[in-house]
Amino acid sequence: SLCQFRVSTLIKAYGCGLPTFPPILRRVVGGEDARPHSWPWQISLQYSKNGGWYHTCGGTLISNEWVLTAAHCINSLNTYRVVLGKHNLVEEEGGSVAIGASKLVVHEKWSSLFIRNDIALVKLETPVTFSDTITPACLPDAGFILPNEAPCYVTGWGRIYTGGPIADILQQALLPVVDHATCTKPDWWGSQVKDTMVCAGGDGVVSGCNGDSGGPLNCRSDDGSWAVHGIVSFGSGLSCNYPKKPTVFTQVSSYIEWIDTSLKNNCLQTSRGHYTTTLFPQQQHYSSSGFRGVEIMLQQIV
Numbered sequence: 001s002l003c004q005f006r007v008s009t010l011i012k013a014y015g016c017g018l019p020t021f022p023p024i025l026r027r028v029v030g031g032e033d034a035r036p037h038s039w040p041w042q043i044s045l046q047y048s049k050n051g052g053w054y055h056t057c058g059g060t061l062i063s064n065e066w067v068l069t070a071a072h073c074i075n076s077l078n079t080y081r082v083v084l085g086k087h088n089l090v091e092e093e094g095g096s097v098a099i100g101a102s103k104l105v106v107h108e109k110w111s112s113l114f115i116r117n118d119i120a121l122v123k124l125e126t127p128v129t130f131s132d133t134i135t136p137a138c139l140p141d142a143g144f145i146l147p148n149e150a151p152c153y154v155t156g157w158g159r160i161y162t163g164g165p166i167a168d169i170l171q172q173a174l175l176p177v178v179d180h181a182t183c184t185k186p187d188w189w190g191s192q193v194k195d196t197m198v199c200a201g202g203d204g205v206v207s208g209c210n211g212d213s214g215g216p217l218n219c220r221s222d223d224g225s226w227a228v229h230g231i232v233s234f235g236s237g238l239s240c241n242y243p244k245k246p247t248v249f250t251q252v253s254s255y256i257e258w259i260d261t262s263l264k265n266n267c268l269q270t271s272r273g274h275y276t277t278t279l280f281p282q283q284q285h286y287s288s289s290g291f292r293g294v295e296i297m298l299q300q301i302v
Contacts, residue, residue, distance in 0.1 A: 015130075016137060016138040016139075017135075017136075017138035017226035019037070019135060020133075021040075022038060023153070026174075031171045033169045033172075034170045037087060037133045039216075040133055040134055041135060041228070042058060042060065042086075042156070042216065043058065043082050044082070044086055044089060045069055045080060046081050046082075046083055048078070048079040053083075053098075055089055055157060057069055057073035057212050058212035058213065058215025059073075060228045063136055065126075068228060068231060068252070069119075069120050069214035070118045070213050070250065071107055071112075072115070072233070074104050076104070079100075079101075082099050084096065084133075085134045086170070089157055089169075091168075095132065097134070099125055101125065102124065105123070107255075115233060115248075116196070118234075118250045119250045137216060139228065142257060146177045146198060146229055147177065147179070151174060152177055152217050152219040153217075154173050154215065154217055154218070154247065155215060155218060157212055158171065158215070158232075159240065175247065176201070177219075178200060178246045179199075187244055188244045196254040196255070197249060198230050198251040200217055200247055200249065201246040202246030213232050215231070215232045216232075217232070228252055229249075230250060230252060234248050
């Protein structure tokens with residue numbers, strides 16, 4: 001059974017992180033429109049309201065039936081779907097597909113107060129067929145630490161500027177990694193950033209405004225493939241691009257064991273009708289509409 005294998009091993013065996021249409025990588029201040037379908041693992045997580053579907057978060061396709069996103073994106077009262085193969089959210093596009101969510105798995109130690117373990121998995125109702133526009137990202141090796149100033153890219157349909165509307169066209173922005181020693185300095189993020197998080201940006205020019213909560217920090221490996229090293233978690237409440245306040249991501253390499261265990265636990269389960277939700281009970285009714293914690297300096301990037 002495929003359930004016996006580690007998901008990271010399976011993904012590499014099937015091929016991952018190699019777009020048919022490679023991204024055009026430039027150092028553009030403030031980000032730019034991405035080349036269509038050059039980040040084919042990027043998904044739009046959408047919720048149903050009053051008969052329509054609304055984009056709420058980004059996410060990353062990591063297999064033919066699982067998506068990685070942020071825990072704070074998930075509200076167990078909502079009905080979700082995953083839209084794959086998109087470039088422009090408001091246009092009908094060939095090569096895109098919308099699939100309902102059959103299961104939501106939120107980290108059992110997710111804390112909305114302290115923003116810890118901000119990671120979740122969404123299972124698709126039906127497996128998706130890989131194509132030129134839909135391909136999974138690779139996962140990093142467990143425990144891998146990105147070096148300082150590693151040239152990673154954040155992607156998403158996030159706000160282009162502070163207080164602005166969300167973008168219709170998928171955005172990409174170069175966000176160099178800020179190492180843990182720097183990011184935890186008192187005048188940076190200090191003790192709010194833990195060793196299960198990774199920071200990127202912080203130059204006061206480009207930050208996660210170009211990304212979405214739950215979306216990927218994409219970093220290229222030595223073999224040329226792209227891996228999802230981060231999940232957009234939080235940023236400064238003062239503005240999108242604030243000096244010494246880089247975007248903070250959940251560090252995926254810290255959660256490989258959790259991802260493998262979660263997928264194995266759900267591998268043989270079939271769902272009928274409404275999706276089932278695995279949530280830490282105290283967090284079931286956390287809304288994805290914004291961070292409501294005690295520190296005014298922090299807000300979830302949604």
